[in-house]
Amino acid sequence: MSDLMWDERAGGIVAVVLPASGTVTIMRWWVAVVVVLAGVVALPAPAGAAGRHRVCQVRDDRLTELSGLAATGSGYVVVNDGSDLASHRKIFYLNAGCAVVRTLSYPSRPRDTEDLGIARDGTLWVADIGDNDAERGTVGLWRLAPGARAPVLYRLSYPDGAHDAEALLIAPSGTPIIVTKSVAAAGVYVPVRPPTAGRTTPLRRVGRVALPVTTTSNPFSFAGRLVITGGAVSPDGRFAVLRTYADAFEFDVSGGDVVAAVTAGRPRAVAMPDEPQGESVAYTTDGTALLTVSEGSDPVILRYPLPGRLAVASPSATRAPPSSARPSAPESARVAAAGHDKDVISFGAILTGAILVVGALFLILIGALRRRR
Template structure:
């Protein structure tokens, strides 16, 4: 999910229903104002990023079985009617990944999900071209900080990365696990160095049902999160939570909204179901300042991704 000046951009984490194989643009009240269809079926979209020029990148990089010969990015240029598919291949072996960042030059960075507390960074070796498969290069590894934050997956949930986002000014990036958010300063514009050599500031995200999305609010003061709800009990409404973002130690970034341990707040109530009969708004706890929710299977519109090659 990503926040924009007009509202939010969200995708579903799943592609079983054709009506949900779209990129959804929401206004500030989380109402769908337009949708963009994929020209072919996505396989497993897992994150969103937005470039400085407004280009939307959809990361079709999920691979639970670690068997895909290629992964992909969908690129939706400002004003375009359809996203363009760019295929990529890892240099070593297939990886499951759920997080995407753009560096200061606009280059996509894929962060693998991991599982043992270590995740890996990959980036295209050259310009992405439609119809071509671009090799990825390994750029380094990130050691996920150790915490004791409560989450539904216990210690396993603390050692994986399920989402990422860049602050609006590009001076901070954040990775998230099922349990915590890890913010890094990017003082010289080098996102890879920030992640591989920097020190994370930790914001606990305790007991989110299945936290797989994170984004910054447009003012950079808050982290906004939402859980996937496909496997949650029937009737569960996805809740967008807001946590204070940590202040950068090397920039003039705005101070956090509060001090001490982050206390999440649910900010907005609204969710969208997009089905064959048109758009329908359902009550649901949502967080202010960013996206809606990513629920793939449950019927509530979410913030994520889908794709197949």
């Protein structure tokens, strides 16, 4: 497998190490790297990091691979990503001080839980969608209705082959939306019908997300700005956020159409520099700030305020449906033409001139990132 060497001061990739048996020479990889990077014009690091502060630190040996986070009225809900330890494969409830107060087991073994979200009716969705090697025939969503004793598994299948994904968005309608971890332009997928337990529901591709480029520092340098690792929708349904290892990008949602917002809207960037391995993002229950947590031992929940944002009441804290409630119809597939201003540079525009060689670079980047869940 190929390895990368990164140097932030040098602007990214400084060396590519290939196995001795590789059929592609270092020179050919360097050509691909130079061509792509020559066309990249990075935006300055966005504002936002200056106001962040530590909320609390998680001190539990079971919580070392945190990949999903949601806020509740009394604390937080978190999940690890794929783990070989049964003690880690649970839904964990934390109090306001980040101490574990309750756990909930899955009725069967999940494969790779990467994100979670709470719908407006209080339903918890856990996204079992990780697939580092892109080999799964189906992915899963675990649905925990208010008052239920165990989550229910819904299996889903992509229309165009396996994908690795780490981001889940729950639309105001209750529709789950999966955003893949594809390099450059992530795919956006929704179920073709309300998911049903006991059978596989097809997914439908409804668009793609092309995020702006920044220079925000992070442990993975250039590669860390290329992939989406988490997502969330605000409690009032008016905003949606997607994050990379370096930044969060918030979109305005009109009429509850989250798909249109993330595929055609212009995002506002919030810098999240130098998080150890940031894979989670959530809104506070009043919608005035973003919360994040990284993988690793004794992780810290961080809070990033959203200036000028008015506090809202969390719908999930005020009403909850019977446990038999079903998810709503799929989110709209309407995707308007993207209208980014001139100062926002999408990945699609940046990589157009290097399309013939960019595949080779992506293989290197993916190989490096897959070793980091």
